[in-house]
Amino acid sequence: MDIQLKRGLLDVCVLAAIKSKDSYGYQIIKDMKPYLDLSESTLYTILKRLETANMLTVRSVEHGGRLRKYYHITGAGLKRIEDFKDEWGEILSIYRFVTKEDDGNE
Amino acid sequence: MDIQLKRGLLDVCVLAAIKSKDSYGYQIIKDMKPYLDLSESTLYTILKRLETANMLTVRSVEHGGRLRKYYHITGAGLKRIEDFKDEWGEILSIYRFVTKEDDGNE
DNA sequence: CGCTATACATCATATCACGAAGTATCCACT
DNA sequence: AGTGGATACTTCGTGATATGATGTATAGCG
Numbered sequence: 001m002d003i004q005l006k007r008g009l010l011d012v013c014v015l016a017a018i019k020s021k022d023s024y025g026y027q028i029i030k031d032m033k034p035y036l037d038l039s040e041s042t043l044y045t046i047l048k049r050l051e052t053a054n055m056l057t058v059r060s061v062e063h064g065g066r067l068r069k070y071y072h073i074t075g076a077g078l079k080r081i082e083d084f085k086d087e088w089g090e091i092l093s094i095y096r097f098v099t100k101e102d103d104g105n106e
Numbered sequence: 107m108d109i110q111l112k113r114g115l116l117d118v119c120v121l122a123a124i125k126s127k128d129s130y131g132y133q134i135i136k137d138m139k140p141y142l143d144l145s146e147s148t149l150y151t152i153l154k155r156l157e158t159a160n161m162l163t164v165r166s167v168e169h170g171g172r173l174r175k176y177y178h179i180t181g182a183g184l185k186r187i188e189d190f191k192d193e194w195g196e197i198l199s200i201y202r203f204v205t206k207e208d209d210g211n212e
Numbered sequence: 213c214g215c216t217a218t219a220c221a222t223c224a225t226a227t228c229a230c231g232a233a234g235t236a237t238c239c240a241c242t
Numbered sequence: 243a244g245t246g247g248a249t250a251c252t253t254c255g256t257g258a259t260a261t262g263a264t265g266t267a268t269a270g271c272g
Contacts, residue, residue, distance in 0.1 A: 001196055002189075003229070004259085008111030009200050010229080016204040026250055035200045042229050044251065049228085065237055066250060083108075085205055090107055091197075094115050094141045098122040099191055109260070110228085116260085132219055148260055150220065155259085171268050172219060 006036060012084045014046050015055060015077045022059070022070045047071060055080055112142060118190045120152050121161060121183045128165070128176045153177060161186055 013036055017028045029043055038046075050056050055077035059070045119142055123134045135149055144152075156162050161183035165176045 001193055002114060004117070005114030005193065005197070007229070008108060008114045009197070009204075011110070012204050013200060016206075024250080026248095035196075035203050039230060040251075041231070041253085044253095045229070064249090067236095068250070081204060087107055087111065088201065090141075091111070091115070094119060095194065097141050098115075098118050098187060100122075113260070130219080132217090145261060146220075147222085147262070150222095151260075170218090173267095174219070 001036070009036065010038065010042075010046055011050065012081060014043070014050065015073055015081055018056065018071050018073050019078070019081065022072045024068045024070050028071075050077065107142070115142065116144065116148075116152055117156065118187060120149070120156065121179055121187055124162065124177050124179050125184070125187065128178045130174045130176050134177075156183065 013032055014028060017023060017031045023031070025040065025043055025047065029038060029040065032038065047056070047058075051058060051071075053076065055074055057072045057074060059072065061068045061070055119138055120134060123129060123137045129137070131146065131149055131153065135144065135146065138144065153162070153164075157164060157177075159182065160180060162177045162179050165178065167174045167176055
């Protein structure tokens, strides 16, 4: 997928991945893979950004000697998803503008 | 609209604006306004990028003493629009992932 | 004569996805 | 015991890019 387009979907897609149940980095990447492929460095950058924006909270959990950071969505995070839903109408309108055929004289 | 999301739609939207008939900067901004609001500096940056990518050609026309640059879409530009159409399926799939309700236990 | 619209251009800035590289643990295989 | 791969998170540098600010120049209106 086009990188620029991906940019607009990444944040909200990560939030969706932790919406129903808390999750951690590696798992999020796996869950998102069918929809958007992203690297670790990209994900952790996003997670940090969403944390700074108070859209999620973090909780560290010991797991087999290693550290795991579980991410939990906040009200602001849920609102971000709702905002995306609201924007969908605009996106559809743009889609129609871009794909409309100027039939008649071509 | 969210800036990041806008980024993914700008190029293809500009191409759509000149698809049916050649157009120039100021006119393109007006035509796109109902769908995407963008500033002059943004548009001219995009036009230059699309020109470099051979997605459009430019032709200068004298108009009332001033210079007007008319932009014409190329085959590569039309292909870019087609590629966007192809990507639409992926976008829809992401939309469904983001908006799906985890009804049942919440 | 000043203001607004038209029309294009350049620059500096801030944001951001991503590859590369690093640290550290656990498990399977040989 | 040693090797390699999967798991898990972190940091750094780079390139792409949207945008505000600013500048130049003309036409037309009051």
